[in-house]
Amino acid sequence: MLTAILIMSGLALVIGVILGFAAIQFKAEENPLVDKIDAILPQTQCGQCGFPGCRPYAEAISRGEADINRCPPGGDEGIHRLADLLGMDAKPLGDGQAQAKAKSVAVIDEQRCIGCTLCLQACPVDAIVGAAKQMHTVIAKQCTGCELCVAPCPVECITMEALTEDITQWKWTYPRYDIKNSALSTDR
Amino acid sequence: MENYALILVGTVLVNNIVLTKMLGLCPFMGVSKKLETAFGMGAATTFVLTLAAGASSLINEYLLGADYAYLRTLSFIVVIAGIVQFTEMFIRKTSPVLYQVLGIYLPLITTNCAVLGIALLNVQAQHTFLESLFFGLGGAIGFSLALVIFAAMRERLEAADVPAYFKGSPIAMINAGLLSLAFMGFSGLVK
Known part of the structure; x- marks a missing residue:
């Protein structure tokens, strides 16, 4: 019984270590900006920005395809933080979004x-x-x-x-x- | 050498994992709508299945043995999940283009019962490590072959004049049955 537990935990440990190592070794160079933007967004995945979720919206912002003022749950504060991050001017929640509701x-x-x-x-x-x-x-x-x-x-x-x-x-x-x-x- | 060739032909054609052993039917029905995705899924599965067959064979021989045979399913699943994760990371780093193509199919392979099926069949047949590897490769090629053939058939079906009640999945099921029957014809190939 104990050996069985040891075998399984040993196996899991080895695989975990390999995967952890691989995660560092094979870290894909993604746009770090996306992660930063994604961290600011409220992660409600509500889709009011017109994208399927917060992550796609973050990607769109980083590509410059979307404005920063399309996230009603993030509110004014979110827009300001995005503006700080991207060095843009903060602007009111806008254009077809839940207009300053x-x-x-x-x-x-x-x-x-x-x-x-x-x-x-x-x-x-x-x-x-x-x-x-x-x-x-x-x-x-x-x-x-x-x-x-x-x-x-x-x-x-x-x-x-x-x-x-x-x-x-x-x-x-x-x-x-x-x-x-x-x-x-x-x-x- | 002849032995390995026999295993390869046997698993690809005669004992096709999908059409004769009826394993891995979920991706067989699920990702066979387009030829392109079928190729992608086939390639990803081939890679994972071969690796998983080898790894599980090693684990069974050196870690579990006869005493802990009851841990097989559990440990094989863990290994398969690990290999799938590793493959995903590796492909993501080395070939972003391939990752774009395979991306969504990679995690799906974890739950492909053909992968576990091959690993367990290897144990049952008491294959050595090399034999297991070839058995896995053959099974994977057989899986890809069936998937690609089936996808090509379904693409044709889209244009065919199918009665309304049979449109979509029903006619695909019937086709899968016919394809399976056709593969039974290979059963006399290896004596």
Whole structure:
């Protein structure tokens, strides 16, 4: 019995070492920028940027095919960090994206929920709790407002509700000083 | 030498792993829609299968022996998974073009039952290391051959006038059966 365990763990160890060594030895030179961009993206894989997931979006950014302002879950902060990384100007969430939509969370109408678990499977951040034939509910804190759960619901009991700013979630905004316009006004 | 040639011919044609032994049917049905992908899958499987057959033969002979025969399936699966991973890394580094072609098929090979099947059949037949290697290579070539033939047939089927109820998978299944029957004709080849 003990020998069997030893044999298997020995085998696994040897293969693990070989694979680990190979991972270093055969490290493919991928664009390191993609990894950096990917690390900034929120990894919700929500697809609101128009790409199938965060990684493809990161690749598109690194190739210069996509703008940095297409990620609503990342929000303003994400755009700023991307802008810092790429040495670009930060710009508001844009062009056909959830246009500066007020941050919202999904709310399930618990009277109508039939417990089909479809929204559970759709949620990229596991912010919905529930079980089959049990009522589901959204953990507002976890919800990124990606709206992916709205479409799968067969009884249309999920609505997006805008979060009103209150003391619990208010944050400092980035300082925005309108240099261009103020320069113009001093010129006059 | 004659022995090895016999093993090769035997596994490629007479005891074709897919069409006679009915192993590895999943990729056989799954990636045979296009000839191009069939070639890719065939090449990747050939590489992995040959390596896996050799490695598992060594493990069975020197590590497990008769005492720990019950660890065969477990250890073979571990080795196969390791080899697939290693192959993926190796190809990714050495030939990005090949990686582009094979990329998605490589991980699939881990769950290809033909790979484990060949390893276990090797043990059953008490092959030596070299024999195992040839058995693996033959099995892999047989797999690729069946896959490529079948893919070519399915490409033709796309253009054929198939009754509506038989379109798609049903007619492919019937074709696989016919191909299997055709390969039975090789059974008299090696006495």
